[in-house]
Amino acid sequence: MTQSLFTVYHSLTCSIVGKALDRAITLCLYECLRAAGHRNSHLFTSMGVCRAAHLSALTMEDYPILGINTMEDRTRLFHLVQIIKTDLEHDDDYDDKGYTVVDSNLRSHLSDHRTRENTEPDNTGSISLYNSHTRLSSTCVSFHEPKPRPATVTSKRLNNKPRKGISRKEKLWTDRDSYGTSRHTSKRAGDQRISVCVRKRPLTHAESRKGEADVVTTPGGECVIVHEGKEAVDLTQYILQHRFYFDQVFGEDSSNEEVYHRTAYPLVQHIGKATCFAYGQTGAGKTHTMLGSSPRRPGLYALAVRDIFAHLSDTHTYSRLLVYVSFFEIYRGQLYDLLDHRKRLFAREDGQKVVHIAGLRDVRVDSVSSLLEVCELLLYNVNELTVKWCKITKLIKMCMIHVCTRRMWFVDLAGSERASDTKEPDRQSRMEGAEINQSLLALKECIRSLDQEQSHTPFRQSKLTQVLKDSFVGDSMTCMIANISPGHLATEHTLNTLRYADRVKELRRQGAVRGGRRGKTLPSPKHNLSYSNSSGGTRGKSPPKKAKLGRQREEFGPTSPTTMMPTGEAILCSTPKNSTWGEETSPRGIKSIGLEHITPVRGWLGTVDKREMMERRGEQKDRGRENKRTDSHSVTRAGLVLGQTTSEGVVPKGNLSFTRRKSVFSHREKEQNQQSTMKVEKEGGRKWIERQRQVKSSRATCREVEMQNDRHVKKADEKDKEKERHLRWYHEQLQQFMPSSGHLLSPSSSNQASLCSPVSPSSCSSLQQSPPLSLSALMY
Ligand SMILES: Nc1ncnc2c1ncn2[C@@H]1O[C@H](COP(=O)(O)OP(=O)(O)OP(=O)(O)O)[C@@H](O)[C@H]1O
Structure with a gap:
């Protein structure tokens, strides 16, 4: 009791730091109290105390009725009530009238109870997962607080009423574990609405036998470095380091449990919809992460179900709720039931615009072991399918765990290498690749839309996003786990995977840079068009690039790699977080020639500098001319970054000679087209792209x-x-x-005819x- 009250007290204290108390918190306060393991929570319910606002109506006389008997508990509850009262007084938006109605209702309710000594608490009310205040509902008809969330949330309604960022309600839930205690004090990936994590698997025995080198290092918990072996035009071997930053990076030693706790666990706690994606190359460990390797080492599905059961059993009111799981796959735009002999399924929208999968088989699970049984069946079905149609391996496997109307999705995306492989000889492979490409693109766009709370989310661009429609609206949280292989033969695919994940992460950052959620600085349609063209035909909205550039520059701060990095180590970095650069070293056994870049490679640092200079000088009018110069400068900058003579004429000390660096640079010139596209997309150099195109x-x-x-x-x-x-x-x-030929050529010759x-x-x-x-x- 003490613990739960303290948690609520603490949560509430945090929540009132802002100007006005968010009503969402008020609504969910009591749910937090109950989830905190308060044994007498039913007493609060029976007294009609279901919200924070209701607590403010309590007096000391009511405490014994609510089971608060010890001095310590009384003190805590008293403080809690005082905080709520104070906060309600300061909340300008609060409807005094409405509050008074509840206050009076509650007071009369409590006084009735006070007069009756042996009152039996009533627990028989029909309680849904979200609707925990049924007892007060009859008395709250005139109450002006927002109505409780209905069990089925329609996208239409939510779209009409956009949320501003992550609600406090959401935060409250993500800051606590399923028992309501503040378990996680450190920053977790799940604290954000969209989190992007990376998991590196160890080298398999087969790979080790083949002599594959591990080219991926994961220094710290947020950085991953890929050491790509390259050859310069003069046949010099060198290592190009690609450094990426994510919310969480899991090394080869990380267990499924650890991955779960930092990725899917916050989603399980989250009240709204939640989706967890595993993305990566074939054999990178997606299935290992999602399904697990054995019953003793379960994957995310089983761990999530375990916690859902723990949560349900802990709270009496939810104990009657049933948990169902469904597994299906998407192949070439069609849905197939994995638990029902690959029966064809159809995604249909009802009148409320909620997508249902008609004919999908739900299997009720009542324990983790029963889920594992289902998983075994699933594995058998998938293997059978693979044997039957050995060519069909590029499937999107989906798992839906649902409790009442709450759905939690786990998506095992198809191998990412197929998406990038457009040179497949046979038609089927090409079609599969195109399908995956489309799905990934649509997914990216929907995630962008989710994060920026755009009015339009392009669900219909692929079957995957159509099915996941609910997950992109309203109170939804998303986590993407990018699985990567460490082998040097898979470097290209690893980089592709990381770049995609990086872009998804960037979408979130762009949303954050906007300084607000919905459409505060939405770019003009023209802007969108040019951006979408540059990004390979995406139709999404483009965020303002300038702001992003500014932010990136900020993040470089004084420890910008251009100034601080010692030569021979990491040099360029596109999306750095605050990290100690010096701590990150080259892997053992790799030559010390280290050139690093992250997704954008050429010239963008120069572009940023130039833009800033331009703004400082107020040379907006000459932007066109300036940009031209920027391009040339950007190339120069890239050259400088790679170790050429600086403008001050200083040649930095390093392992590489000038000529070698020059050759390296000229080698990189060859990759201009491929790398510059990505760079410009990140840096917002639309104009540069247009000029390039021209x-x-x-x-x-x-x-x-x-x-x-x-x-x-x-x-x-x-x-x-x-x-x-x-x-x-x-x-x-x-x-x-x-x-005689002379005779022949005479035009007057009489023998001409003959x-x-x-x-x-x-x-x-x-x-x-x-x-x-x-x-x-x-x-x-
Ligand atoms: N974190 C890990 N620790 C140990 N072994 C792993 C790990 N991740 C993957 N593996 C092993 O790597 C192999 C390939 O993994 P897995 O089948 O999960 O890949 P996948 O990405 O799901 O491939 P596909 O796209 O074909 O489904 C398996 O043998 C698996 O046991």
């Missing part, structure tokens, strides 16, 4: 014109050669018949049509 298109036009000219010249040459061949042949024929006879008519006619020429002229 240059490219003008180059293409020039090339076309040149090719046309070439074609004309070739045609003319061929004609000439043909003519020449005819004439040569004709001359040879003449030589056979006529001793001379023509042995020659082919075509050549003859051509000769007749041609102007009189000397033989030598005809020959050349």
Whole structure:
């Protein structure tokens, strides 16, 4: 009791730091109290104390009725009541009238109880997961507080009433564990609405036997470095370091339990919808994370179910709720039930715009072991499927755990390598790749929309997002776990996975940089268009790039890698967090030649500097001209960053000679197209892209014109050669018949007709049509 009250007290103390008390907290306060393991919680309910506001109506006389008997508990409850009272007084938005109605209702209710000595608490009310205040509902008709959340939340309603950031209610739940105690004091990935984590698996025995090198290091808990082996144009071997930062990075030693606690656990606690994605290359450990490797080492599904059961059993009111799981897959835009012999399913929207999967088999689970049984069945079905259609391996496996209307999704996305592999020879593979690409793109857009609370979320772009529609509206939380393989042969796919995850993370950061949630600084449609073009045809809204640039620059701060990094270590970094650069070292066994970049590689640092300078000087009018210069400078900057002579003429000491660095740089020049696109997307260099495009298109036009000219010249040459061949042949024929060629060529020759006879008519006619020429002229 003491503990629970303290938790509530603490939560409430935190919550009133702001100007006005969020009513969402008021609504959920009592749920927190009950979830805190308060044994006499039913007494509060029976007295009609279901919200924080109701607590303010309590007097000391009511405490014994509520089971508060010890001095310590009385003191705590008293403090709690005082805090609420004070806060309600300060809350301008609060409807005094409405409050008075409840206050009076509650007071009369309590006084009734006071008069009756042996009152039996009534626990028989129908209570849903979200609706925990049924006892007061009859007396609260005139109460002006927001209505409790209905069991089924429609996207329409939520869209009409946008939320501003993460509600305090949500925070309150994520700050506590399922028992209501403040268990997590440190920052967790799940504290944010969208969290992006990375999990590296260890090298498998097979990979070790093959002699694969581990090229991924995970220094600290938020950084992952990929050491990519490269070869310069002068055949110099060097290591290019790619450094990424995420909310959480799990190394090869991390267990499923640890991953669960920092990723899916906050989602389990969260009241609203929750989705957890596993993304990565085939064999990177998605299934290992989601399903687990054995019953003794369960995956996220089982661990989530375990905590859901723990939560339900802890709270009497929820103990009657049933837990169901469903597994299905998405393949080429179609849904198939994994627990029902791959029966075809259909996603349909009801009148409330809630998506249901018609015909999906729900299996009721009443314990973790029963879920594991279902998982075994699932594995069997998946294996059977893989054996049957060995080609079909690129599936999106979905698990839905639902309690009443609350759904929690676990999505095992298809192997990411197929998405990037567009050179597959057979049609089926290409189609699969296209489908996955589309799903990932749509997912990214929906996550962006979710985070920025845009009015439109492009659900319909793929079946995946359509099915997950509910997860992108309202009180939803999302966690993405990017699984990566450590082997050097998988470096490219690992980088692709990390880049995608990085972009998802950036979406969130962009949302945060906006300084507010919904549409405060929404970019113009023109802006969106140009951005979407640059990002490979995405149709999403583009955040303002300038703000992001500014933020990134801020984050570099005084420890900018351009200034602080010793040569030979990490040099460029796109999305750094505050970390101690010096702590991160190259992996053992890798040569000390270290060049690092993260997604954006060339020139963006220069771009940022230039923009800032431009703003400082107020040279907005000359932006066009300035940008041109920026481009050239950006290249120069990149060169400098890579260790060339600085503007001050200082050559930094390092392991690499100038020429080597130069060759490295020229090698990187080759990758310009590929890397610069990503860089510009991140840095907001739309103009740069447009210029690049213009240059490219003008180059293409020039090339076309040149090719046309070439074609004309070739045609003319061929004609000439043909003519020449005819004439040569004709001359040879003449030589056979006529001793004197001069006679032949006389136009007045009387034997012209006869001379023509042995020659082919075509050549003859051509000769007749041609102007009189000397033989030598005809020959050349
Ligand atoms: N964290 C880990 N610790 C130990 N072994 C792991 C880990 N992650 C994955 N593995 C092993 O790596 C192999 C491939 O993992 P898994 O099947 O989960 O990959 P996947 O990404 O799900 O592949 P697919 O896309 O084909 O489903 C398995 O043998 C698995 O046991």
